Amino acid sequence: xxxxxxxxxxxxxxxxxxxxxxxxxxxxxxxxxxxxxxxxxxxxxxxxxxxxxxxxxxxxxxxxxxxxxxxxxxxxxxxxxxxxxxxxxxxxxxxxxxxxxxxxxxxxxxxxxxxxxxxxxxxxxxxxxxxxxxxxxxxxxxxxxxxxxxxxxxxxxxxxxxxxxxxxxxxxxxxxxxxxxxxxxxxxxxxxxxxxxxxxxxxxxxxxxxxxxxxxxxxxxxxxxxxxxxxxxxxxxxxxxxxxxxxxxxxxxxxxxxxxxxxxxxxxxxxxxxxxxxxxxxxxxxxxxxxxxxxxxxxxxxxxxxxxxxxxxxxxxxxxxxxx
Numbered sequence: 001x002x003x004x005x006x007x008x009x010x011x012x013x014x015x016x017x018x019x020x021x022x023x024x025x026x027x028x029x030x031x032x033x034x035x036x037x038x039x040x041x042x043x044x045x046x047x048x049x050x051x052x053x054x055x056x057x058x059x060x061x062x063x064x065x066x067x068x069x070x071x072x073x074x075x076x077x078x079x080x081x082x083x084x085x086x087x088x089x090x091x092x093x094x095x096x097x098x099x100x101x102x103x104x105x106x107x108x109x110x111x112x113x114x115x116x117x118x119x120x121x122x123x124x125x126x127x128x129x130x131x132x133x134x135x136x137x138x139x140x141x142x143x144x145x146x147x148x149x150x151x152x153x154x155x156x157x158x159x160x161x162x163x164x165x166x167x168x169x170x171x172x173x174x175x176x177x178x179x180x181x182x183x184x185x186x187x188x189x190x191x192x193x194x195x196x197x198x199x200x201x202x203x204x205x206x207x208x209x210x211x212x213x214x215x216x217x218x219x220x221x222x223x224x225x226x227x228x229x230x231x232x233x234x235x236x237x238x239x240x241x242x243x244x245x246x247x248x249x250x251x252x253x254x255x256x257x258x259x260x261x262x263x264x265x266x267x268x269x270x271x272x273x274x275x276x277x278x279x280x281x282x283x284x285x286x287x288x289x290x291x292x293x294x295x296x297x298x299x300x301x302x303x304x305x306x307x308x309x310x311x312x313x314x315x316x317x318x319x320x321x322x323x324x
Contacts, residue, residue: 099133
């Protein structure tokens with residue numbers, strides 16, 4: 001019982017500390033987003049006053065049934081996006097199986113080191129399996145959004161060149177769908193098909209922006225929607241937007257380069273305990289084996305593993321927030 005208390009108290013303290021750090025950083029990020037949105041609104045409002053926007057809207061959303069709502073909520077638990085099932089590199093049902101297998105191995109290892117196998121099996125295994133599954137799906141989503149972001153300037157340049165020579169916007173979208181790489185090819189194929197069956201371009205673009213949750217696609221949809229409703233030269237609008245998007249891509253690449261030192265530091269800090277432990281094992285084997293052969297050593301190993309994982313997660317989250 002005393003060993004269990006010695007394990008749980010430091011873990012609870014570490015989790016509370018990590019939760020406090022995440023909450024504080026999330027609050028700061030939300031405040032920055034609100035200030036940015038306020039500045040954008042102040043900049044756009046004087047120019048938008050003279051534009052008369054029609055109130056008629058065309059919605060592509062279908063009525064959500066009860067079964068659809070249940071499926072969506074169950075998928076949200078493991079971070080599965082139903083509309084992207086066909087675009088995942090693996091079958092969607094393989095990812096939860098991988099999460100269950102890997103988490104079971106981690107739980108078995110922790111149980112062998114720390115003990116309390118039943119407690120880890122009943123509580124730790126489901127939680128860790130869901131966490132790993134969400135992590136894998138988040139990696140798929142980030143990789144897809146990153147590919148869309150990097151390919152978008154070229155796709156927009158194709159649209160600009162096509163419109164400049166007199167090709168309609170709808171056919172320019174189909175040209176992008178034919179010549180681009182996935183996933184941009186898939187998204188513009190869906191867009192071109194919807195426009196070809198009579199769906200308004202602005203409605204199809206709004207649905208495209210919402211489906212991908214990418215600010216650059218939202219810029220694209222807003223620019224074409226305003227141009228279609230207020231008039232003006234579409235070529236100039238698209239050229240200006242393409243220039244803005246290229247600058248954003250270059251800025252993100254620069255940010256990625258500037259954070260290389262932080263990413264390298266995170267890798268070094270993550271590998272240092274294993275490197276130091278290996279050296280100590282070679283120098284004094286009996287001293288290090290105390291961690292694996294005594295209950296107190298098991299407790300210290302569990303605390304160290306939890307602190308290492310928590311620190312790596314916080315550093316990865318900070319780097320990702322800095323890039324976003």
